[in-house]
Amino acid sequence: MVHVIVVLFILVTQVSAYRPCPKCGKIKVPYPLRTDENCGDPRYRIYCNNGALEFMSASGFYYKILSINPKANKLIIKPPLILENTCYSSDLDQGGLMLDENLPFNISTRNTVMLFNCSDNILLSPLNCSSSSFCREFEEVGEGCGCKGTLCCHFLKDSSMTSHRIRARLGGCTAYTCVVDKKPDEPLESWNFGIELQWLPPF
Numbered sequence: 001m002v003h004v005i006v007v008l009f010i011l012v013t014q015v016s017a018y019r020p021c022p023k024c025g026k027i028k029v030p031y032p033l034r035t036d037e038n039c040g041d042p043r044y045r046i047y048c049n050n051g052a053l054e055f056m057s058a059s060g061f062y063y064k065i066l067s068i069n070p071k072a073n074k075l076i077i078k079p080p081l082i083l084e085n086t087c088y089s090s091d092l093d094q095g096g097l098m099l100d101e102n103l104p105f106n107i108s109t110r111n112t113v114m115l116f117n118c119s120d121n122i123l124l125s126p127l128n129c130s131s132s133s134f135c136r137e138f139e140e141v142g143e144g145c146g147c148k149g150t151l152c153c154h155f156l157k158d159s160s161m162t163s164h165r166i167r168a169r170l171g172g173c174t175a176y177t178c179v180v181d182k183k184p185d186e187p188l189e190s191w192n193f194g195i196e197l198q199w200l201p202p203f
Contacts, residue, residue: 024048030070032202041202043104055105055197059094066194073201074108076194079177087117087147089168089175096168096176097195104200106163111196112182113166114138114154115173116147122173129153137188138177147175166195 021029021039025048034040035048046065047054053065055077063077080090080097091097099105114135115122123129135152138144153173157163168176179191 021048024053025051027053027065027068029053030068032199033068033075043202044199057091057094058098058100059091061091061094061097063097063195072198074196074198076180076192076196079193079195082116082143082146082175082177084143085146087150087175092168092170092174097166099164099197101164104202105197106199107157107166108196108198109156109158109163110181111157112154112179113157114152114177114179115168116144116152116175116177117150118153118173119171120151122151122153125153127153127155134179134182141188144177 018031019039020031021033021035023029024035029035029040029046029048031039032041032044034042034045035053045056047056047062049062053068054062055065055075056062061080063080066076066078068075082089089096097107099107112134114133115127116135116139118129128134129151133152134154135144135147139148139152157166166176166178168174177193178195180194180196181192
């Protein structure tokens with residue numbers, strides 16, 4: 001009888017682990033993403049805080065999840081705020097966005113990253129820091145205005161770079177933002193601001 005109970009407990013636990021989690025606010029939480037202990041897969045942990053879905057970085061900083069595409073195994077998080085009058089990203093103290101390399105998430109190659117308030121050392125890199133860089137357009141609107149006149153650059157995050165980090169630091173670049181799937185000559189009002197993350201499906 002004891003053996004039967006143990007087997008049933010294991011089966012129930014396994015079944016619950018494969019269940020999708022309930023909605024968080026208006027966003028569905030597809031398997032394998034997990035918001036609590038009774039659903040999803042533990043390696044795909046995200047958070048439902050007051051009706052808003054959030055993704056936690058390796059440094060413990062929370063980023064709001066804007067959308068999830070379960071068919072493509074992708075989600076988009078909101079870039080950190082650029083603090084008014086400082087040209088510092090709100091995650092500057094954490095060194096920018098950093099993902100845990102032991103977890104199944106990475107930064108996709110569809111992200112165009114813009115860096116602001118950079119030191120002159122960045123001119124040694126292959127990034128586009130010219131007057132035609134996309135970052136100059138962003139400096140003309142909203143939160144980007146606080147970075148106007150600083151050295152800024154942009155780059156498409158490709159597969160040759162680390163797919164687990166967008167760095168922000170004093171002595172480097174203190175602020176950044178990101179646009180998903182930016183098209184050539186696309187006007188700023190059409191930019192899809194976000195950072196696209198992708199996940200490997202469970203084994």
